[in-house]
Amino acid sequence: MSKYSFPYVALVMGIFFMLVVTIGGKLGESGFTKLPLLTLLVVSEFSFFLCVIGAYLGLRRIIDLGFNMMHALVGVSCLMLAIRFLMLGIGFWPL
Numbered sequence: 001m002s003k004y005s006f007p008y009v010a011l012v013m014g015i016f017f018m019l020v021v022t023i024g025g026k027l028g029e030s031g032f033t034k035l036p037l038l039t040l041l042v043v044s045e046f047s048f049f050l051c052v053i054g055a056y057l058g059l060r061r062i063i064d065l066g067f068n069m070m071h072a073l074v075g076v077s078c079l080m081l082a083i084r085f086l087m088l089g090i091g092f093w094p095l
Helices: 006-024 037-065 069-092
Strands: none
Touching: 006 037, 006 069, 037 069
C-alpha cells in the first residue's frame, strides 16, 4: 500500500471502528456497556492514531500535489474522526 492510498483506507477503517465503538459503548439493561471497557479504550486509541496518520498523509498529499477537493475531504474527515475518537476515549475513561 502506498502512502497516497493510506488516507482512504484510514477513513474506511475509522468509520467502521466508529460504528463498533458507538454500538459497543451503549449501556445495556444491566448498566454495563455491550463491549468491555478495555476493548472500547483500545479501539478508540488505535483508531485515533490511525485517523491522525491518515489526516497527516492526506494533507501532506495536498501540499505535495496541489489542492484536490476529494483529497481535502478525506484528510479533513480523518481529522474529524480523530478528534471524535479522542473525545470518546476520554469519555470512556473511568474517573
